[in-house]
Amino acid sequence: MASITRNTFALALLCFLLIHQLEIYGMVEAEQIDCQKKCEYRCSKSWKQKMCLRACNTCCQRCNCVPDGPTASRDACSCYAKMTTHGGRLKCP
Template identity: 55%
Template sequence: MAIFKILLASFFVVALLHLGSDCMTIRNVVDDSPASSPQPQEIDCDEACAARCQSSSRPNLCHRACGTCCDRCKCVPPGTSGNYDACPCYANMTTHHGRHKCP
C-alpha cells in the first residue's frame, strides 16, 4: 500500500512539473511576440506622489501608500485627490477592509 501511495504522489509531481513547463513555454511565446502592446511609460513615482500628497494631513502615510500604488500601476492620477478615472488600476486597489488603498 505504501508503494502505491509513493507511485501516485510521484505521478502527480511529474504531471504538475510537466504542466508548469507547458505554461512557461506558452508565457514565453506570448511575452516575446513583437505584436504585443507597447510598454507603459516610465513614471517618476516619487515626484508624482509628492504632487499627489502635497495637501494631505498625513503626508508620510499618503506618500507611502501612493508609492506602493504607483509601483504596481505605473500611474498616478493628476491632482491632489479624485481623478481616479485617469488611472483605473490605482482606483481599484483596496485594503483588506474594502477601502481605497491609494490616496
C-alpha cells in the first residue's frame, strides 16, 4: 500500500513539473490579459493613439503580454519585443 502511495505522489510531482515546463516555453495557454486596458495605458502618451492602439492590441492578442506603462521597455515581453512588420521594423509600440 505504501508503494502505491509513493508511486502516485511521484507521478503527481512529475505531472506538475511537466506542466510548469510547458508554461515556461509558452506551450500551455496562460490566462488572457485585458488587452484593451493595457494598451490604452501603454498608448496614453503616444502622439498617434489610434495607430498605437491598433498595433498594441494585435501584439497583445498574439503575445498575451504588454509592457507596463507608456515608457516601459519592450524587453519586458520577449514576444512583444521581437515582433516585426513586413518591412522589418518593430511592430509593437
